Amino acid sequence: MAKKSSEKSTSFWKYILYFWLLFISLVVGIVLIFMMADWGFLGKMPSFEELENPETNLATEVVSSDGETIGKFFHENRTPVHFDDLPENLIQALVATEDERFYSHAGIDAKGTLRAAVYLGKKGGASTITQQLSKQLFTDPTRVGIINRLKQKIKEWVIAIRLERQYTKDEIITMYFNIFDFTRGAHGIRSASRVYFGKEPSQLKTEEAATLVAMFKNPVLYNPYPDRFKQNSIKRRNQVLKQMEKNEFLTRKEKDSLQQIPLVLNFTPEQHDDGQATYFREHLKGFLKDWAKDNKKADGSSYSIYSDGLKVYVTLDSRMQNYAEDAVNRHLSNLQKEFDRQNKTNSKAPFRGISDAQIDRILKREMRNSDRYRRMKKRGASDEKIEAAFNEKHEMQLFSWEGNIDTIMTPKDSIRYYKSFLNTGMMSMNPQTGAVKSWVGGINYKYFKYEHVKQAKRQVGSTFKPFVYAAAIDQLHYSPCYELPNTLYTIPKGRHGLIDDWTPSNSSDDYGGSKTLKKALAESINTITARLIDKTGPKRVVDLIEKLGVDTKDIDAFPSIALGTPDLSVYEMVSAYSTFANKGVYTKPYFVERIEDKNGSIIYQHLPETRDAVSEETAYVTVNLLEGVTKAGSGRRLRTNSEYIKNLPHYKRAVTGYPFDLANPIAGKTGTTQNQSDGWFIGMVPDLVTGVWVGGEDRSVHFPTITYGQGATLALPIFGMYMNSLYEDENVQVSDGEFDKPDYLSIQIECDDLEDEDDEDDEDDFIEFNSDF
Template structure:
């Protein structure tokens, strides 16, 4: 009986202990659940940090890059703080979505933001068998929480925030929208923010064009964009292995077959790295000018709420007039010609004791270098650091490691900053612009040879002496005022405009470059051969003011052009931009069309904010414009531009060995070309203005400083320095049949009373030697 009592007593104690344990268990469980609930509540109330509002969830803040489009639909570049350009879900390839889900969140379509099974697994195995973050949680972390803290307690609290935001995102957005937002937000490095930028930078493709293995590479980077980056040499093996893990996950989840997996895993990475920095890509100089255009537009066009647009984060779309193909051809032409011309320039400077400068004193040379030092970024930075001018100047004489530009690629070297200034001064530069005369659309814009190393834009920013390319303005004025014919003749003899006439302070007697002053010459040949005495006679008759009035109507800034006869020979400093727009008026039957670079601007939603409206004005009669073009055709038939037809002038054989792309052999019957070369007196500037019926292109070549130039006219003339760029470019343009650049004759007005066909005069039509046409009496 006693034993039974003891047994009963022990059982009673066990029941009491079990009850206590049970009570404790449920108490601890309840407290745990309450703590978790409390933590969720505290997190949702913002105790652990600010939580996003409903409005923020509806419109999560992102920095969207402004994208620049060419007229043929290609992306020219972007303006951004973060290089993010959003892509729509329907533009994502299915295998990219499948790779993402298979690798990052297998139960994505089953949960509501938190994967309970994955969370328990991660807690039990302490993350050794995979994490628990869903795609939605990862998006929450990208959008609304900071980077993971190294403090375990802080990381746990942050996790609660991610869970709450993830569940809110799931209520607010569809699964497709969450995937799209996540891929648009993720930073893949190398300024590739978002999957569209990543596809362009790592594979030079749009996302929809990615194949399976390329999509797997990008998904592999989601785990760690540094450790699994295919561009970083030390991590390429990691990237390959991780890509193959993604492919295995796709096979496990039945998105690809085992055979496909095995085949794809054998492929190399095949990266086509295409960086999109502000210094890289096409149309770099144009994009900088466009930046200024946008700044002015933003000042004048506020948002509906009164705020200002931001090109670095508002995701604007700018549709420009530039044609990406023509832009590429223009850049190739500049590089092809200048890289070869530079070799000859360097060769001729080997025995030049003042290289790269010529015709200046030692004092002038030092002044140029010292001015360049004071304008340099190095000087600015050291000045901000508090160094004196003497200390800064001394630092320019200390050798240092640097990377410098060369036509064979950037090279590492050791030199003083002062010597680097002299080194860069020795490079030839170019400015080139191409425009459709009838619409004003700028189709190509090359402001220099390499934007990363030479920031100065020689299309709009730079103004240089135009030489004989100014003469057609004098001829056009004379034709418009005096009704002259290309067949009319004038004497080659010296002509003096006396002091006091036309505002001249001294007697002015220009000389001909060939030293020839005998006989008569037709206006057509006078312009073709740039006979200075003929041009002097014309401006003496018209006066300089009507010429200045004309070029002002042609879009040229005349404020710094003196009203004197010597402007006839091109003493004015003008830009390539001004010259192209002015010459285009001749082709466009006397109607000036203001150049256009932007056709349309849209906001990120596609709403049109700006639509270009053409600005035009009548400047010349159709007849005067046509006769001027006819005169300019003579340059490529009989004058300095005839090498475009396969005919070479003196010194051409030497030049032909130095430069590629010859002969051009543009058929004179098939492709009419009107144009004009220009050369300054000391060979520091070479110009060529070339026109076909629906395209006007201007080219300038020279060095940064006018004292850096060729020693003689053989290489230092426009026909050698600038014309070849036009020839190479137009060869490429005509070879691309999709561009539809016209080959037919220039448009002729219905009524032309001025005689342009000089063939009835025989040789006199050009030479003015026999059976002369009408001689002008002035």
């Protein structure tokens, strides 16, 4: 009996020993597994340096001069925020929902892990915020299989512990918010807040914060946009609010009240085709790519504008940009209606004055320039097959001023449809600093990619005439009161390289008597401009505009340039006119103030480029001449005392924003080219110069008559609406005073008082010469 009792006792202690051996082995095994994971035997682990600087794709942010983010460049739309930028309700919502014991564990929640193991995850998972961060930063969630998933889980635990040692709790919270992909192009909490609610994270209301935190469970299933997921989003948001109540971040009354609030979004996508200053941002992208090629990081690698988290501080003012875009949209949406009305009886619409063969060449040229053509050509398709594809009908979405149109149309017909739209280029700059303040390169970047501020060059018409007058003032010391005959004038062949006699005529056939230079420019008299360029010589005029920043390599020094035959860009015209407003000093336009890296270090700083172009006296006298245009010429339509514009047929349908009510000193010039293909207005106040061009993408797309086809109707109203908006905004400082007068003037400027005539045909500034369309 004693023997059996002894054997039982021995067996008992043997089991105890086995148990402890097994337990110790298990513990040692687990520790060993974790050590092996830490040493990298289960796959590559992040180094100390990688933990210190985890690699994430950070968007380059474009910041306006008034501190607003107007765009981004990115592979992932992620702009990091600091902990201080996160509102308390957002942090509370995350902790209450994702990791209640976040502030008490060291990376792994033992209680949560045990609960998950016992209930097989039915009562919630065990991943802490730190584990979820480690998973997103340093592990590969795409690997499948139980063994791989177990390895991943062990690595998550190890990395989570290392993260907890490396960072504070606040830093871990911040990193997690910054790394998470909220979909819809919103990477990180700042982008998500802006995309879904149109505001910064610090401005989020509690119910909005809960909506974003709800997406951590599943950013697709609980996404508040589009509507098909809205109910899922609301249900999950309310669960987050319940968790906030459970963790005593909300009272029950607050929770019940917030759960009743409807889900209201301000969905504002931040893709490149969306938002403000789209054409400017595309031009800026080219600038940044060129800059990145020539500038390296400290380690010798190249900067990436898509992932290095740069901050680009630009000169654009977001408010001025908004007013510029608004003026373009208001005017052209109405002008387009009148343009379409007049095209109803045009059998070749939208083209005029060209043959069917020429129209076909235009359409084929556009086909060859299209992405569809390039894709098919790359696949080896023949021209016949490609052309056949352009004549097959497809479902497509078209732009219209009333909203996008879903329709079925052939690609070739869609090309012709888009040719029917009037387009625009508009730019403003400060003439003293060269800072570009607004830039509108077209009516809609998504549908019209061609940029009309710097990329496009069009004939400038009579906006070129002030350069001829400035040359005469600078070289011949002519006064605005100097008189010349208003008669037909011939420059004979042989002079200035002419191969035939050149006798320009006035558009109104108004001849006789003489006119002062001030009145001649105000009325845009062609014959007097011809006399002036004959006296100065066209070469002197070309030399002058080169000093004003114009690219002259394609401009032949013939007398006809006096009437505006050169093709120039809005960018060139604005910078050239700015020299007159800046007392004769040319200042090169610029649009990037500085660039900072992700750590805030300045890696680029703008340096101004200036040069003396004309004397201060010449500049002021030229400005004085241009003020006459807005007092008695076509530019007088900016004033309230002109009845001309109100009496135009259909005018109210074509132009909004009248009267412009601009009584302050404004210098400016309209321009209209042959067949009304191009309408221009360049306007100046002492600290802002603005240029506007309006026309069709092709020169054969235009109004049939000068009534609507002149610069004073096409382009000037955009300037008027824009300036009105600037002056109405007390937070935007734009001068409404006089231009600075030199201390000494040797040239007489006070001569005749220009009369404000109501002559309907006062736009004498279109070109009379043949042009190759």
